[in-house]
Amino acid sequence: MRNHDEAARSVPSVLGACCADGSGPTQPVGPCTIRVALVGQPNVGKSTVFNLLTGLNQHVGNWPGKTVERKEGIHRCDGVDIQIVDLPGTYSLTANSLEERITRDYIIHERPDVVVMVADAASLERNLYLLSEILCLPAPVVLALNMVDVAQQQGLGVEPHVLEAALGLPVVPMVASKNQGVRELVDTVLRVYREGPRGVCRPDIREDHREVLAELVNLIAGSVPEPYPEDWVALKMLEGDDEITEMMRARLTPEQWEQVHRVLMKHEDAILAIAGGRYEWVRRMTRAALTVPKAGQITLTDRIDKVTTHPVWGLFVLLGVLGAIFWLTYTIGSPIQAFLDRYLIQAGAEWVRTALAGAPWWISGLLADGVIGGAGMVLTFLPILVIFFAVLGALEDIGYMARAAYVMDRFMHLMGLHGKSFLPLFLGFGCNVPAVMGARIVDSPKARLLTILVAPLVPCTARMAVVAVLAPIFFGAAAIWVSWGLIALSLAVLAVVGIALHELVLGGEHVAFIMELPLYHKPNARTIGLSVWQRTMGFVRKAGTIILIVSVVVWALSVLPHGEVDTSILAAVGRFLSPLGALMGVGWQMMVALLTSFVAKENTIATLSVLLGVGGEGAGLAQVLPTLLTPASALAFLVVQVLFIPCAATVATMRQETGSWKWTAFSVALLFILSFAVGIGVYQLALLTGWGV
């Protein structure tokens, strides 16, 4: 990393005259590493730009201690390593959300050499609002004007050179989806890095608040910690920014704070004045560079939206899309999963057992049942997940997902969630693990928690696979209706739990639904491909670490202390729970099978085979099971199986994503009680009506 002369960096002044001359310091030139931060609002193609620059040369992780994705990558050009950090997409830099805090903290504390702001040329005004905030931070900025083709299609005239002259910073027109303008962007970044910042036109606070801002700057002068710019801190305090206000409150003497507080109280309405002022600045900057077509033009997006966002037709479109995803999953994904299960997992486990026949029992058991049967099994669901990720990625890229969220908002609202929560929950049909991870897209922390808590109630493919084996044994041709009934039941329970938890978790609090509906555009194969790749790798990493550990632990419980399932700790728990099973007419073996489904849902079948001594797959079970269970008990068992505690992988992910043992334990306890309550209810109802006894 280069050694900067930190003091040489000019800290911009929000009070300073517009278009002040900020001639930058001369930077040392040579083979080096440049740190570049990508910022931008959501839906501006920032990820596309990032992917173009870094390709597969990127690393996805989390921001330390936070559940926000951190993407980093390297672009090599002319012997220079450009280290690129993709900061989370945000509309502004007020500490409203985690994303906003991360973005501004990174720019202030990490001091990237160049900040590249990616803007959507088709909604330039709103995009430059973020620029007006970034320009108040100490970093040289390059504006990447993306989607200029879309702007043209919309009839907008954008002139990059005029905008460049007005703003006083380099503006690079781009069409990232067609790989246009990337080279120019890199050249500009290198030039800005070498030449330093130019005379940038910074936004000014509106006249009616200039005096109070000056007063505030005076009051806090000398108390602002490094590396925060004083003017910026004063501005944020005036905007009512909690984080900055708290920081200053801790640093000022009580007398000073009293004075500052009085000023702030008097100007509590400053938020809108400051935001309005920024938009005025944007208006001035774009006056010459932007020509807007006459209103009333019907665009393609409007025409498609007429159908996709309609309360009735939109629902049909959504159902069609979901139906197509299920069709793809079951015609392509499931057969591949079954194939992998048969020839990779079972054959692999068999091979390990034979190869390690001479070794102590626990070594082959650990590898065959714990590692391969647990974490390995989870991996066989990758084909299904890839289909889900690909279709959802494509729909996201096209711009449809926001419409799906909009259509679902009416229903999700009943649970106090909003439309955005629908997307991760839908992912849950594939696997609950990405559903829990996907809840990150929900802005409000409480709504996110609620989404995570109800996610395990979405019946995943693994649970439905167990239903697919057991239901035909008891219900023959009616099995398909039992399957659909179980899915409907899960979703009904999900809705009821959602409504109840809304009161409990959110205290009935209203969750704001404010969401941009981006323009539709052609999907970009590269963007979708990379998103599928990243999500898949994320899942694989999880399977290789936390899921692996938990699988092994649960496996150990299922064989210790004597190496047999029916004398294990888990079996003891199963026997202990048998009075509960008796209430729905199932024996202890079924209870143990249920408990081992905690390692991986399919274990239900394997455990039953072992305990009932039939060996092999479903064939033997088909003869034995009907002698043990009445159809009513079987139905109750399937109900419990579908609603039961999710697999260890999901629980582990819940712990990671909520960051709370308390909520994870709550979820496990809730699902345990709930599944048995509903199962017993179903059985007792069957007894009352005399069905299947």
Add this chain to the structure above:
Amino acid sequence: MHAKKHFHLWEHFRRRERKAATDGRAVTLGALPAGKTATVAELQGGRGFTTRMAALGFTPGAQVTMIQNFGRGPVIVMVRGTRIALGRGEAEHVWISANGGEAHEES
């Protein structure tokens, strides 16, 4: 400190009420029919709501066009060239005034 804060909040709401009472024409965005354009007059709500909406372009003086409004459920509006979906509750916290002859931008 706390008493002061409460007093302040109360004062704040009284100011709001007075303002709403004097502005006879004021209605909320939720009442704007599809296809019509109006001017944002005020945002009502917590600081979080106000800053989020302001960043998206809902500042006093901005022009909003209703794209979809079925009287119930969420609405879609166009503000500063972007389509934004708002929950019914959010739309009802945006006060608008009917557009007069001249469409003046920004206050």
